[in-house]
Amino acid sequence: MPEHARTPVTIVGLGSMGAALASAYVAAGHPTTVWNRSPAKAAPLVERGATHAPDIRDAIAASPLTIACLTTYEATLAALEPAAAALAGRTLITVNSGIPSGARAMADWATGHGARFLDGAIKNVPAAVGAPDTLHYYSGDRALFDEHETTLRVIGGDTVHLGTEPDLAALYESAVGGTLLPALLGFFQGAALVTARGLEASTLVPYTAKWLEMIISVLPHLAAEIDRGAYDDPQSSIGIFHAGIAGDTEVAADAGLDVSWHAPMHELLRRAVAEGRAEQSIAALVEVLRKPAGEPGV
Numbered sequence: 001m002p003e004h005a006r007t008p009v010t011i012v013g014l015g016s017m018g019a020a021l022a023s024a025y026v027a028a029g030h031p032t033t034v035w036n037r038s039p040a041k042a043a044p045l046v047e048r049g050a051t052h053a054p055d056i057r058d059a060i061a062a063s064p065l066t067i068a069c070l071t072t073y074e075a076t077l078a079a080l081e082p083a084a085a086a087l088a089g090r091t092l093i094t095v096n097s098g099i100p101s102g103a104r105a106m107a108d109w110a111t112g113h114g115a116r117f118l119d120g121a122i123k124n125v126p127a128a129v130g131a132p133d134t135l136h137y138y139s140g141d142r143a144l145f146d147e148h149e150t151t152l153r154v155i156g157g158d159t160v161h162l163g164t165e166p167d168l169a170a171l172y173e174s175a176v177g178g179t180l181l182p183a184l185l186g187f188f189q190g191a192a193l194v195t196a197r198g199l200e201a202s203t204l205v206p207y208t209a210k211w212l213e214m215i216i217s218v219l220p221h222l223a224a225e226i227d228r229g230a231y232d233d234p235q236s237s238i239g240i241f242h243a244g245i246a247g248d249t250e251v252a253a254d255a256g257l258d259v260s261w262h263a264p265m266h267e268l269l270r271r272a273v274a275e276g277r278a279e280q281s282i283a284a285l286v287e288v289l290r291k292p293a294g295e296p297g298v
Contacts, residue, residue: 006030007151010063012056012079014041017095018069020126021155026050027130028154030047035059037079044062060086065148067093073102088114091144093152095120099174100167108164116144121164121173122156132157160288183212185261196233196255202261225283234281241282242269267293 006029011022014036025032030051042052045292055057060066060083070076076096080087094106103119110117118140124246126184128134138145140204145152145161153159162168187208191201218235225231245266252259272278272288 007065008033008063009151010053010059010066012036012037012059012066012068013070013096014045015040015069015071016126017122017129019045020129021051021067021069021095023048024130024155024216030151030154031063034061056080057083057086059083060090063090063091065091065151067095070096072096073098073106078108083286084113085135091116091118091148093118093138093148098170100170103139103167103170106281116141117166118148119169120145120152121169121175123173124156129155132135134158135160137162137169137172139163139170140166188258189257192257193251193255193285204257222281222283225281226261227285231277231280231284231287234279234283236282237278238269238272238280238282238284243274245269245271 008031009025010033011018012023012035014022014034014229015092018034018036019041020181022032022034026045027048032045033053034045034050034055035056036042039052039054042050046052051062053062056079060080066087068076068080072081073094073096076094080092093102094108094117106119107117114239118138120136123135123137124131134156135158135241136152137160138152139162142161142164159226162172187204188206190204194204195201212281221235248259248262252262268285268288271293272280272285277284277287
């Protein structure tokens with residue numbers, strides 16, 4: 001990248017992800033300023049060429065682009081509040097966790113102080129920062145995204161603009177992230193099951209990976225059913241999943257496993273069957289999710 005194209009960048013927050021972002025920019029030759037509440041975390045980055053700004057005001061003033069990588073929108077606001085005046089005319093991108101309402105409040109706060117704002121989400125682990133297939137997505141001002149897209153691709157090659165509404169990144173972060181813990185719990189349950197027989201959890205990995213690939217392969221079909229609101233030509237029916245409840249429970253009991261985390265999923269299946277949906281696609285569970293238990297008419 002030509003020297004003139006290397007936008008100076010400030011990274012606010014040096015947890016594992018923030019440190020990975022800063023490292024990627026240093027490695028790519030961007031003048032990189034870092035700030036963290038605990039200054040000691042900056043030392044390894046300074047050794048590699050970053051500049052440490054002990055004062056958040058100086059950190060913001062050092063670069064036209066600041067990427068804040070803290071835990072929540074509340075933590076980001078708390079860190080940036082003393083430097084609010086320094087944000088005027090600069091770009092702020094947040095990549096913390098949070099919900100859409102937090103992103104909207106953050107956007108209002110930033111633009112209210114004269115900053116240009118994008119919200120973002122990093123959909124991978126710190127070790128993947130900078131890889132060409134690492135997914136990052138952003139929402140907000142399209143022109144601002146276009147202006148900084150090349151710089152943003154330094155930290156993830158699969159860089160996407162979701163739309164101009166500032167909370168879309170947080171919305172998709174919540175929507176996509178909802179698959180993580182259930183998937184991990186399913187793997188951990190399987191690991192508990194096989195290790196109870198003296199087998200190693202690592203023996204599950206190739207088969208679980210193939211199973212996840214199968215799930216990936218059916219997502220477009222399930223999504224199309226949901227978008228049409230038509231569930232009467234199922235590849236897998238709710239009734240099949242409902243019939244499996246007893247077997248799941250018996251296997252767990254035989255192995256002495258705690259599978260209480262299944263209870264709310266089984267309840268969704270029972271509600272769907274009670275609504276007459278047994279022959280419908282498993283995708284019809286989205287209709288049950290849209291009607292929380294206990295609401296009138298449910």
